Amino acid sequence: MEFKDYYKILGLSRDASQDDIKRAYRKLARKYHPDVSSEDDAEERFKEVSEAYEVLKDPEKRAAYDQLGSQWRQGQDFQPPPGWDQGFEFRRGGYTHADPHVFSDFFESLFGRADFGPFGGAGGSRFHAQGNDTHARIMIDLEDAYRGGRRQITLKHSELGPDGRPVVRERTLSVSIPKGIVEGQQIRLAGQGEPGLGQGKAGDLYLEIQFRPHRHYRTEGRDVYVELPVAPWEAALGAKVRVPTPSGSVEVKIPPNSKAGGKLRLKGRGIPTREPGDLFVVLRVILPPANTAAEREAYQAFASKFSFNPRKDMGDGA
Amino acid sequence: MTDNVTGIVLNDERLVSLAELCRMCQVNADKVQLMVEEGVLEPVGSGPGQWRFESLCIRRVRRVVRLERDLGVNLAGAALAAELLEEIDRLRARLRRLGEF
Numbered sequence: 456m457e458f459k460d461y462y463k464i465l466g467l468s469r470d471a472s473q474d475d476i477k478r479a480y481r482k483l484a485r486k487y488h489p490d491v492s493s494e495d496d497a498e499e500r501f502k503e504v505s506e507a508y509e510v511l512k513d514p515e516k517r518a519a520y521d522q523l524g525s526q527w528r529q530g531q532d533f534q535p536p537p538g539w540d541q542g543f544e545f546r547r548g549g550y551t552h553a554d555p556h557v558f559s560d561f562f563e564s565l566f567g568r569a570d571f572g573p574f575g576g577a578g579g580s581r582f583h584a585q586g587n588d589t590h591a592r593i594m595i596d597l598e599d600a601y602r603g604g605r606r607q608i609t610l611k612h613s614e615l616g617p618d619g620r621p622v623v624r625e626r627t628l629s630v631s632i633p634k635g636i637v638e639g640q641q642i643r644l645a646g647q648g649e650p651g652l653g654q655g656k657a658g659d660l661y662l663e664i665q666f667r668p669h670r671h672y673r674t675e676g677r678d679v680y681v682e683l684p685v686a687p688w689e690a691a692l693g694a695k696v697r698v699p700t701p702s703g704s705v706e707v708k709i710p711p712n713s714k715a716g717g718k719l720r721l722k723g724r725g726i727p728t729r730e731p732g733d734l735f736v737v738l739r740v741i742l743p744p745a746n747t748a749a750e751r752e753a754y755q756a757f758a759s760k761f762s763f764n765p766r767k768d769m770g771d772g773a
Numbered sequence: 774m775t776d777n778v779t780g781i782v783l784n785d786e787r788l789v790s791l792a793e794l795c796r797m798c799q800v801n802a803d804k805v806q807l808m809v810e811e812g813v814l815e816p817v818g819s820g821p822g823q824w825r826f827e828s829l830c831i832r833r834v835r836r837v838v839r840l841e842r843d844l845g846v847n848l849a850g851a852a853l854a855a856e857l858l859e860e861i862d863r864l865r866a867r868l869r870r871l872g873e874f
Binding site: 481484485488490491501505587588590639640641643659661663668673 | 797799828829831832835836839840843844845854858869
């Protein structure tokens with residue numbers, strides 16, 4: 456097991472005051488809180504910081520921790536000395552803020568588990584409690600939302616191993632994805648959360664839906680957007696073009712004098728919720744390069760027929 | 774081993790009651806009532822017994838509770854942060870789309 460240097464994690468020296476500790480924690484919590492932070496390792500860092508604060512904010516735990524001495528280094532292999540906590544009395548219910556399930560082996564070897572440990576909890580085999588609800592985000596394809604169907608998902612979770620330490624387990628669920636689901640919606644799977652204690656019922660599992668990024672499609676609620684590249688003459692003269700959509704390709708009529716960025720709405724071809732969304736085709740005009748003499752000539756003929764100043768809004772100075 | 778499971782979709786059409794919201798977010802009814810008073814949640818229905826919440830409220834309640842607990846801010850502060858975070862989510866989503874095209 457690795458030693459955790461809680462002072463180092465919070466960027467403090469060992470003689471920091473309780474106020475210093477609180478200030479350092481709050482600052483790091485704002486930086487690494489998983490709801491707030493965009494750093495990749497935010498969740499890990501936040502757990503570390505919370506664990507450090509859990510110990511150092513509590514004068515009893517801090518004194519016990521300090522007693523291990525200052526010779527230990529972060530990450531060093533560590534076993535608690537036998538009877539290290541003799542003479543320290545810990546109150547129950549000291550786990551006030553952070554979620555105690557996320558603490559490290561190191562923490563648990565010193566202070567026990569919040570729910571089973573020597574310093575708290577309601578031990579004993581006659582204790583029943585409902586398991587916690589759990590949450591996970593899953594990625595599906597947009598096409599799944601059009602068709603519905605079963606998808607295999609693999610979830611990682613930690614549970615208590617035979618030696619009382621948390622171990623990470625994987626499990627695979629085959630989840631039925633209903634037709635018409637949109638991003639951000641949740642699916643509740645009853646009884647698939649954390650197991651209960653004793654005869655307590657298992658919690659529920661909540662899955663939040665996200666769509667895998669797609670080369671052509673993006674969604675906004677139940678509406679779907681597809682960008683359609685067109686040639687300048689197609690936009691100017693009008694055209695009939697085949698467009699791929701998640702429910703199969705359709706022929707779309709581009710009206711004459713369409714603008715770049717213009718949107719064509721195909722009603723009811725968005726995600727098939729009870730009231731289906733719309734599909735928007737966004738026109739993107741692609742300029743052909745003038746590489747050959749004939750192509751350059753065509754552009755020159757083009758220019759000679761138009762009195763067109765694309766910079767007229769920029770005024771005289773431009 | 775693969776379990777075959779089928780769940781209930783919590784969508785906008787399926788509104789949740791006060792009791793369901795409390796259970797899903799593991800908060801008590803007083804807390805939800807405070808959030809309604811603060812304008813964090815806007816249920817339909819005339820009183821707590823009739824309240825129905827959009828299912829997207831579930832995420833907001835959880836987030837506000839986490840921010841209060843972990844950052845030591847009060848409800849008004851957590852509500853402000855949650856709203857700004859939702860705005861950031863929307864802007865990031867837009868940015869992603871623009872980047873794709």
